[in-house]
Amino acid sequence: MSEMKSYRVWDAPTRWFHWINFLCVIALIAIGIVILNAKALGVTNEGKVLLKVMHVWFGYVLAINLVWRMIWAFVGNRHARWGAILPGGESYWRSVKDYVVRLCSGRPPQYIGHNPLARVSITLLFFLLLMQAVSGLVLAGTDIFYPPLGSWIAGWVAAPGVDPVSLQPYSPQMYDEAAWQEMRAFRKPFITAHYYGFYALVVMIVIHIVGAVMAELKEGGNVISAMFTGRKTLSEKPADE
Numbered sequence: 676m677s678e679m680k681s682y683r684v685w686d687a688p689t690r691w692f693h694w695i696n697f698l699c700v701i702a703l704i705a706i707g708i709v710i711l712n713a714k715a716l717g718v719t720n721e722g723k724v725l726l727k728v729m730h731v732w733f734g735y736v737l738a739i740n741l742v743w744r745m746i747w748a749f750v751g752n753r754h755a756r757w758g759a760i761l762p763g764g765e766s767y768w769r770s771v772k773d774y775v776v777r778l779c780s781g782r783p784p785q786y787i788g789h790n791p792l793a794r795v796s797i798t799l800l801f802f803l804l805l806m807q808a809v810s811g812l813v814l815a816g817t818d819i820f821y822p823p824l825g826s827w828i829a830g831w832v833a834a835p836g837v838d839p840v841s842l843q844p845y846s847p848q849m850y851d852e853a854a855w856q857e858m859r860a861f862r863k864p865f866i867t868a869h870y871y872g873f874y875a876l877v878v879m880i881v882i883h884i885v886g887a888v889m890a891e892l893k894e895g896g897n898v899i900s901a902m903f904t905g906r907k908t909l910s911e912k913p914a915d916e
């Protein structure tokens with residue numbers, strides 16, 4: 676029988692990022708689905724404002740956590756860094772080929788950090804989260820006038836004689852109609868990106884979970900529990916030692 680060896684992999688900041696992000700994404704998806712179906716569910720304007728406020732607060736936590744993780748990818752341990760996440764480089768493509776060939780034969784190589792296929796899915800997840808965060812932060816200003824752009828947008832759409840600070844959501848009598856329409860045109864690409872980003876993210880989350888379960892079953896090494904304990908136990912010499 677091969678000897679099991681334990682390796683330190685995910686450092687504490689990476690694990691904290693992962694689980695804070697997990698909770699925020701669940702909350703954002705759940706509230707996002709209700710916002711999407713608000714009409715069919717008969718949600719009142721006050722209800723919509725409350726949903727958007729809650730969504731935006733979870734969104735701020737997600738965005739701060741994400742920025743922090745992107746900085747940590749420059750300073751964290753070897754497995755937390757961009758070099759271990761972003762796909763690319765000559766040896767990377769060789770490792771993809773090797774991984775796929777051995778996966779097809781039923782015994783993929785073991786990795787301490789992300790395997791080469793996981794790197795593609797993690798990169799896409801980062802990209803989609805960033806896209807949701809940027810588009811969401813813009814949208815936060817367009818309906819409920821929340822930061823970072825809320826006061827600028829309120830100043831843009833307030834009707835003459837209305838103090839932008841006093842502007843209320845869903846109160847068309849307080850808005851300048853022409854400015855409001857301009858602002859809606861400005862917001863359109865952001866809501867479109869946020870909408871399709873949501874579906875793309877849901878697909879990627881499913882791929883991420885299936886990938887983690889497959890890696891756990893095929894590679895072994897407690898891939899899933901490593902995100903709690905920070906350690907993997909492997910039976911072979913890891914390909915990324």
Ligand code: HEM
Binds near residue numbers: 812814815866
């Ligand atoms: C995992 C990340 C996120 C997911 C899956 C998500 C999902 C959604 C969905 C499905 C909607 C409904 C879209 C529609 O009505 O067409 C929505 C709306 C919204 N999201 Fe997000 N969101 C995320 C992150 C964020 C972040 C980081 C913020 C900002 C801090 C944010 C702010 C908003 C706002 C303001 C709306 C309402 C847009 C409107 O006025 O109709 N979202 N989100």
